[in-house]
Amino acid sequence: MLVRHVGGNPRDAYDGVVRTEAVGANSAAAPDRTPPAARKSVELDTEQDLRLLLDFLNTCDVETGTELMDDPAGWQQWCAERGLSSAPDTEAAREIRDTMRASVVCGSGSPRNTPPADRTEATGTSASPAWPIRVVLHGGVPVLTGTDAVGSVLAAATRLVTTGHWDRIKICPAENCLWAFYDRSRNRSRTWCSMRVCGNREKARSWRERRTAG
Numbered sequence: 001m002l003v004r005h006v007g008g009n010p011r012d013a014y015d016g017v018v019r020t021e022a023v024g025a026n027s028a029a030a031p032d033r034t035p036p037a038a039r040k041s042v043e044l045d046t047e048q049d050l051r052l053l054l055d056f057l058n059t060c061d062v063e064t065g066t067e068l069m070d071d072p073a074g075w076q077q078w079c080a081e082r083g084l085s086s087a088p089d090t091e092a093a094r095e096i097r098d099t100m101r102a103s104v105v106c107g108s109g110s111p112r113n114t115p116p117a118d119r120t121e122a123t124g125t126s127a128s129p130a131w132p133i134r135v136v137l138h139g140g141v142p143v144l145t146g147t148d149a150v151g152s153v154l155a156a157a158t159r160l161v162t163t164g165h166w167d168r169i170k171i172c173p174a175e176n177c178l179w180a181f182y183d184r185s186r187n188r189s190r191t192w193c194s195m196r197v198c199g200n201r202e203k204a205r206s207w208r209e210r211r212t213a214g
């Protein structure tokens with residue numbers, strides 16, 4: 001089984017607090033006259049979106065040499081474990097994942113690869129003629145939702161872009177790691193997935209190199 005439970009990975013050093021955010025709820029001065037039902041309908045669960053997106057980006061793992069998209073049954077189980085509708089086209093899922101992985105920042109610099117060309121459709125394969133997402137009115141409020149697991153990931157990713165969280169998603173630059181993580185540091189300065197694992201490994205490596213050179 002290729003699925004790794006992210007919570008147990010030492011490279012996921014979550015240092016933030018779990019919180020939810022509500023759209024339009026940042027004005028302390030004005031009294032909130034929104035009916036409770038409508039307020040609830042636009043509440044964003046950023047932590048849940050982050051968890052889902054990072055899990056998806058980390059369905060390939062350089063360190064363990066695993067690739068979930070090579071294992072259709074494992075991928076279906078991944079979807080089921082998260083309560084998502086199955087997305088049988090693993091090639092489409094792989095392409096969307098790799099496209100997103102290529103576009104996020106690697107370490108503290110720029111994207112690891114040149115971000116791919118713009119896309120208006122998921123893959124162009126006959127199995128995925130359009131994005132598996134749609135907008136539904138939830139209590140009269142438009143909400144982006146996925147029609148399958150990949151759509152749910154895309155909807156979560158879109159919310160994270162809109163709320164400005166996307167820019168803090170990074171890929172660890174250690175070539176034997178490349179783990180996707182969320183940078184919770186105050187000034188977005190985090191480079192490594194975990195100082196305890198990759199940061200220390202890198203420090204030891206550069207120390208050895210300096211020693212050899214000197």
Ligand SMILES: [Zn+2]
Nearest residue numbers: 172177193198
């Ligand atoms: Zn790492």
